[in-house]
Amino acid sequence: DADVTQTPRNRITKTGKRIMLECSQTKGHDRMYWYRQDPGLGLRLIYYSFDVKDINKGEISDGYSVSRQAQAKFSLSLESAIPNQTALYFCATSASPHGDLGEKLFFGSGTQLSVL
């Protein structure tokens, strides 16, 4: 079984609809992240959470919200979807760094979202 599981794998929705993308992990990591990937733009950070009570905005949080329901679960919501939110969304986890290890992310397989 995958260590970081995202559901759904694909989603097509209409402009104005509210949708939720879900992420769960069995790695036991404290830190969880949501990224979006667009062609030519790489991965951009939407939100991140270092523990259940800690939620932080990333570089492109407008139009998104998150909920950290438990250490293992982190969901991303689009309150009113718009076409330019069409992208590949990734959830990632990491353990709290030790020493000089820096940050190592482990990614799920992604959710392809299309907003019509």
Place this chain on the structure above:
Amino acid sequence: QKEVEQDPGPLSVPEGAIVSLNCTYSNSAFQYFMWYRQYSRKGPELLMYTYSSGNKEDGRFTAQVDKSSKYISLFIRDSQPSDSATYLCAMSAREGTSYGKLTFGQGTILTVHP
């Protein structure tokens, strides 16, 4: 100007070739440098990790960091068709007692043909 610049390619090479993938960056505080490999419709997976300047070798892969030039490279020797993927560089800076979040390059699409 983006903090991290990476040539998106695409790059197409014959099997057995030496591949060089590169990123430049502008933030001199970056000190952790990583390369992720992403196969089609999969999430990125960590391939190489280096701290500060120097070289690191792992099998056919060598990661190189030149902090004075703000330039990092990934070399793949004896490239194989299974190396066909998108390669993303990523880097972060230490912030106090914590670690900064990763900043990614745009990714380079590599195809190795038999």
